[in-house]
Amino acid sequence: MDDSRNLMVADTRSRYRLLSQSTVWWIGAAAACLGLLLLTVILSLVAQNGGAIRHGNKPQVCLMECENLVYNLTKDKDALRDERDQLRINASNLTKAIEVLQSQYNTVSASRDKLQEDVRRLNVSREDQLCPQGLMPFNNKCYFASAKGAAKTWEDSRKDCLERRADLVIITTKEELDFVTNLCSRTWIGLSDTQQEGKWKWVDGTDLVGVGNWHTGEPNDIGNEDCVEISPSDGKWNDVPCTEKLSWICMVP
Numbered sequence: 001m002d003d004s005r006n007l008m009v010a011d012t013r014s015r016y017r018l019l020s021q022s023t024v025w026w027i028g029a030a031a032a033c034l035g036l037l038l039l040t041v042i043l044s045l046v047a048q049n050g051g052a053i054r055h056g057n058k059p060q061v062c063l064m065e066c067e068n069l070v071y072n073l074t075k076d077k078d079a080l081r082d083e084r085d086q087l088r089i090n091a092s093n094l095t096k097a098i099e100v101l102q103s104q105y106n107t108v109s110a111s112r113d114k115l116q117e118d119v120r121r122l123n124v125s126r127e128d129q130l131c132p133q134g135l136m137p138f139n140n141k142c143y144f145a146s147a148k149g150a151a152k153t154w155e156d157s158r159k160d161c162l163e164r165r166a167d168l169v170i171i172t173t174k175e176e177l178d179f180v181t182n183l184c185s186r187t188w189i190g191l192s193d194t195q196q197e198g199k200w201k202w203v204d205g206t207d208l209v210g211v212g213n214w215h216t217g218e219p220n221d222i223g224n225e226d227c228v229e230i231s232p233s234d235g236k237w238n239d240v241p242c243t244e245k246l247s248w249i250c251m252v253p
């Protein structure tokens with residue numbers, strides 16, 4: 001009887017011990033799960049807070065930068081607008097100045113043209129008044145050309161010129177040569193070597209300067225040629241006998 005009772009007590013104690021061990025295991029497991037859950041929650045909160053810390057101020061910083069950028073761009077735009085307005089004012093002023101200068105230039109040009117015309121008329125009037133009636137003005141000198149068909153010796157031609165208060169023409173420039181060449185046909189000019197053969201002198205006593213405008217082969221003094229004619233075709237000179245009768249040209253120096 002005692003053995004049986006002891007077996008029952010031992011069995012009861014064994015069951016009780018097994019029950020206690022299971023309960024402890026479940027409690028431990030539950031505690032572990034609860035701890036793990038808490039850790040997860042804590043990590044989640046930390047992660048969320050950390051993300052907020054990392055990213056929470058960025059939009060605000062960006063907004064400030066954008067505001068500064070907009071402010072600076074607005075200032076630049078205003079400055080550029082002011083500069084553009086000033087350039088427009090300067091351009092307008094320059095245009096007005098150019099118009100004034102153009103107007104002044106036109107006025108001065110008109111005055112210059114009028115003065116030139118006045119000078120030309122005065123010169124024409126002075127030349128007209130310079131020469132006696134019947135003589136032609138040219139380069140501040142007066143010229144007389146014998147009538148077409150008229151012909152005299154060199155001496156008679158000069159006598160006619162002297163009676164006109166002139167003398168046979170003296171040619172010293174290309175312009176005078178061209179002018180005289182176109183006046184008459186074969187014509188006496190005031191050049192001769194009557195005083196000394198080969199020493200050509202003008203009627204005012206001056207020597208021929210330079211080589212003259214002789215035809216090729218002239219002067220050749222064939223048959224005592226001491227007086228000079230001028231060819232109407234090319235203005236070339238030729239010595240001929242002074243007794244020939246030709247046209248003549250007088251000049252008032």
Ligand SMILES: [Ca+2]
Pocket residue numbers: 193197198221224225226227239
């Ligand atoms: Ca001669």
Ligand SMILES: [Ca+2]
Pocket residue numbers: 218219220221222225238239240
């Ligand atoms: Ca000759």
